[in-house]
Amino acid sequence: MPDTMRDRMSDVVGELLATDQSTALVLADISTSHFRDSLRDYPERVINVGIMEQTAVSLAAGFALEGFHPIVHTIAPFVTERPFEQIKDDFCYQGLGGTFVSIGASYDYGTSGMTHHGCADVPILKTLPGMQICVPGTPDEFEMLLRQTYRNGAPTYIRTSTQRNSTSRPVDFGRLHLEREGRDGVVVTVGPMLDRTLAAVGDLDLTVLYATTVAPFDEETLRNALPRASPNVVLVEPYYEGGLVPDIARALQAVPARIAAIGVPHRVLERYGPPERHDQELGLTAEGIGTRIRGFLNSGTQ
């Protein structure tokens, strides 16, 4: 059976529930079969509230007020957009820690239509003060980031996806991972976009930085990458394009950098199909990304 981020989530969260009496889990009718044992074994700390995501998040904040570390899980738009104000007021403004784990990133549910797409999750959560946001690229990276952020006192969103990279990197929360070095520019690629970004870069002389934490953003590593590169910066994200542009602009405010943002365009996606078909349509394949990068680099020399 293939190892998925969702499976890893249920394994690790199940272990946390078994080993840490202060772990609580709040479900909203999603992945209940993954947590059947936890629902049975820890009924005082594991609750499936039903289809009420606003209450799920506020209830989790109540657990946090009593010293628990709550983990809230459902599909991306329903754990970020629908209860956005509950995350903002009840967690961020109250200074409470907790973990929000989603499935259904971007168009993982690509045949279900826009209501089930999760392309806005990271951009809207990045507006919240104190919110930590992780975008792992493999199940191992998901586990590393969950364990590294668990109980660090801040609300943390971890975005799981059915799209993934072939191999894991030794990721550190809050840090960019230097994948390769080059002289003609820097590519910052996020989570499951790494494999196709490396294929797109090919033999171009570019630095590639791999981001699995997008809030807080590791400005220092990006700045340190620049002396070895000219100020062309390409951003490749799996959600709505441009999410990290403000962070990159702030990091490079002393440098006359050019920035290109590649990601899901801001428009209604009207067609139904698997994630790979949407990627193809939106130019988010290795070939499409490579074309965009080459065009950007060439435009800078004209």
Added chain:
Amino acid sequence: MNSDKEQLMTLMNLAPGDEKHEPSAYATLNVLSVLYDSILNYDAANPLSDDRDRFIMSKGHGPLVLYAILAQKGFFPPSELTKFMAWEGILGGHPDRLRVPGIEASTGSLGHGLPMAIGVALGLRAKGISRRVYVLIGDGEANEGSIWEAVLLAGDIGLASLTTILIDNRSSSRDLGNIAAKFKTFGWDAKTVDGRDEAAIAAALASPAADRPSLVVAEVLPNA
């Protein structure tokens, strides 16, 4: 008016500005007095003691009476009331748990406190602490969908350690009809009392149901 109420009014009058006259503040006067005089278990010198009942003012609006009572009970100096909603003060237009001793949860945006109170009650149960959770909502707040999510959930799981007090001062733009009857259909115990009758309020709060969450509707009718 008894001496306690006169003292409360004196404390409230320390607050500058017009906000202190909000009807939503005065509507809670008798309920909050009863809660802090005879129902809640608390220690103002140790406001985060595990052995306390939790009170969440879900509706957040008009907190001046609550602030005055907390000052009266010793949670913070009365002088803070002179800085109500002021730059230098800790007492904002909606309560902030990170700044005000005795405030359990920061509220203001309506419909958050009741579901938070469910989480607090579940947390207490998981820790083996048998204190109660009280949450105050308004009838206008009961327009929010999240309130009815929480009413459904608390009733369905029989959360007997939760008491909700609904201040009905007819501020809802929608006709809520018989509020107590509505809660009963969701599995709650529900009573309706005169929100100015402190003996009736105390009697209702002192006798929660043993097997389900409890609602006390405190009617504070305009011009009554």
